[in-house]
Amino acid sequence: MPPDVLTPERILEATEDVLRRFGPAKATVVDVARALGVSHGSVYRHFPSKVALREAVTGRWLERAHGELAGIASAAGPAPERLAAWLGALFAAKRRKALGDPELFATYRSLFGEHSAVVRSHLADLCGQLRVIIEDGAARGEFAADGPAADPATAAQAVFDATVRFHDPVHAAHWSAAGIEEAHDAVVALVLRGLSAR
Amino acid sequence: MPPDVLTPERILEATEDVLRRFGPAKATVVDVARALGVSHGSVYRHFPSKVALREAVTGRWLERAHGELAGIASAAGPAPERLAAWLGALFAAKRRKALGDPELFATYRSLFGEHSAVVRSHLADLCGQLRVIIEDGAARGEFAADGPAADPATAAQAVFDATVRFHDPVHAAHWSAAGIEEAHDAVVALVLRGLSAR
Structure with a gap:
């Protein structure tokens, strides 16, 4: 060869x-x-078409950017800590990409805007990871069985939606603003308390 | 005359x-x-300039769209219900504007993008209304004094941030999607439980 x-x-x-x-x-x-x-x-x-090539390059980029998250989701340890670590890692990876390589990030933002199958599948995968953490937390009694965690799929989507300001590229322009980390931590604390057992 | x-x-x-x-x-x-x-x-x-005229017309539009919110914030009654009603009214007003008059909404979106003083002041006003509800709830014992509501300004910003998918015009394309109201309700329930007394 x-x-x-x-x-x-x-x-x-x-x-x-x-x-x-x-x-x-x-x-x-x-x-x-x-x-x-x-x-x-x-x-x-x-790659049989330009679209297929773009999907493949987008998928590769997402995998590289967010590969560590799956490990956090499936790790041992208390679910509240894992959830906070997962959300923190997602925000950190997004900021790193957006601020460290803005041209490439803008390119991928535009590819995301094409609403490709690979992006949809990526978002579903992230929500699936959140769901695993929430199910674990409910099983371990860390998240209330009579609260939002009673429906882990809906709760996972709610957590993903509630933190959208810190992971959706449409908000990237704010990710270098003063106070953005404190704002992130305040939302994560609110969400964790919303799930937690009393 | x-x-x-x-x-x-x-x-x-x-x-x-x-x-x-x-x-x-x-x-x-x-x-x-x-x-x-x-x-x-x-x-x-x-109006001494084109900018002054745009600011004035934006302020008038925001006032017309969101005038009812101040009344909900300052009404009597339990704070959790007021908070849910306020967030529901904000989302409903945004959807009405975005879906009912898309040309004008796109125009105002573009004016918002200019980061004008009137938009900044409007957003600060909305967070101030959330803060009033949260302070009331803490004083009435409905929101936990040792939870996020202990710092009402930070909690108000966290609630506003956590619901950004349902009020920031950058997300308007999703506001007619199937399941969007259920998604909104799930985030509001999570946020309310995050504030509530145990």
């Missing part, structure tokens, strides 16, 4: 470079092929 | 019409003057 064999991973890396350079409106499969020194037909053999 | 005397109110009405017809990017003071059959100098005598 030659060292420069055209793998899906190499195509996705080149796509991310091209998106960062040209922006999502202008980047084409031909640009990606040119960056790799191959024909666009070679790219299409791995 | 002739019936068609040029009052600030008539100028603001004409401005709203012009904004709706031309959009915020194109609407000018000259358009407003033309709609009223007066010189632009006559408009400038009441």
Whole structure:
């Protein structure tokens, strides 16, 4: 196998470079092929359409940004602490992306705006992780069985919705504002108390 | 006084019409003057700049949309019910505006994006109303004195932040989605339980 064999991973890396350079409106499969020194037909053999390529690169980016969250959700230990850690890690990862690599973040924001299947599946996956923590907390008696945690799927969505200011890219412009961490902590404290056993 | 005397109110009405017809990017003071059959100098005598006119028309629209909220905040009765009613009224007013008059709503969204003093003052006013309800609830023993309500200003901001999905215009595209009212109710229930006395 030659060292420069055209793998899906190499195509996705080149796509991310091209998106960062040209922006999502202008980047084409031909640009990606040119960056790799191959024909666009070679790219299409791995990704059958521009949409498929964008979905794959978005999925890879989301996985890289949020891979640690699944580990927090399934860890041992008290559910309230895990929930706080999970929400804190989500906000930290989002801020890191938004403030550390603003061009690429803007690109992904625009891809998210296309309401792709991969984004929907990612959001469902995050709510599923919240649900696991909430179910654990209810089973351990840390979250009230007669409170919102009685319906873990609805409670998971409510927690995700209540913290939307700290993870939805539409709010990214506020993530470097003074007091934003205190505001985040106040919402997390309110949500935790809303779930907790008395 | 002739019936068609040029009052600030008539100028603001004409401005709203012009904004709706031309959009915020194109609407000018000259358009407003033309709609009223007066010189632009006559408009400038009441509003010294285009910015001043936009601020005034935004303030009028916000007052009209949210005037009922102050009454709910200062009413008698249990604070938890008032808080739920206030949040429900805010969401209902926002949805009515967004879904009932989308052109004008888009216009005001764009004016909000200019981060004007009138919008900042409006948001501070809304948080102030939440604070009054939370202080009342703490004084009446309905909200826990050792919980988030111990710091009513921070708690008010946390409640406003936790419900942002249901009042910030950046989320308006979701306000007609299936299940949005149930999602709203679940967040309000979580927030109320987070404040409540045990």
